[in-house]
Amino acid sequence: MSVHFEERSGVVPCKTPWGSWYQTMEEVFIEVNVPHGTSAKEVRCHLGSRDIELRVKGQEIFKGKLFDTTVSDEATWTLEDKCLIRIILMKTNREAGNCWSSLLEGEYCANAWVQDQMQRKLTLERFQRENPGFDFSGAEISGNFAGGGPDFSSLQK
Numbered sequence: 001m002s003v004h005f006e007e008r009s010g011v012v013p014c015k016t017p018w019g020s021w022y023q024t025m026e027e028v029f030i031e032v033n034v035p036h037g038t039s040a041k042e043v044r045c046h047l048g049s050r051d052i053e054l055r056v057k058g059q060e061i062f063k064g065k066l067f068d069t070t071v072s073d074e075a076t077w078t079l080e081d082k083c084l085i086r087i088i089l090m091k092t093n094r095e096a097g098n099c100w101s102s103l104l105e106g107e108y109c110a111n112a113w114v115q116d117q118m119q120r121k122l123t124l125e126r127f128q129r130e131n132p133g134f135d136f137s138g139a140e141i142s143g144n145f146a147g148g149g150p151d152f153s154s155l156q157k
Helices: 002-009 112-130
Strands: 014-016 019-023 027-033 043-047 051-056 059-065 076-080 084-090 102-104 107-109
Touching (some): 019 112, 043 076, 043 084, 051 084, 059 107
Antiparallel strands (some): 043 051, 051 059
């Protein structure tokens, strides 16, 4: 369901010196620009449940402790067109309130506006899941959306 929602609503990227990262309720996506002509043999990528390291042509791109835990055996990386590395991490906590404020602890932090937009997007994604058949991809949200938005679970349907 996330893929359909993302295709219609776009993404909220957090720009970094090496590319960008963005998230859904379930996943964290990392896109790293590398020199054109890079081969997979020149990429060293470690994807742990709590840590990550990426080296290209012997140079460290990033290394550190992730903001939150991931399912390491579901993580993947690909090299696309010999110029873009795409890493996909599966979040352990897949609730709308689990909006990462940075990729690594203390590094690659989303500024206040980007963090706000990310949280709004995850809240709308949660509403989409709770209300299949309704299209929230172009919706705007205001008010209390931090922490995943208001809880309507106690309301009768």
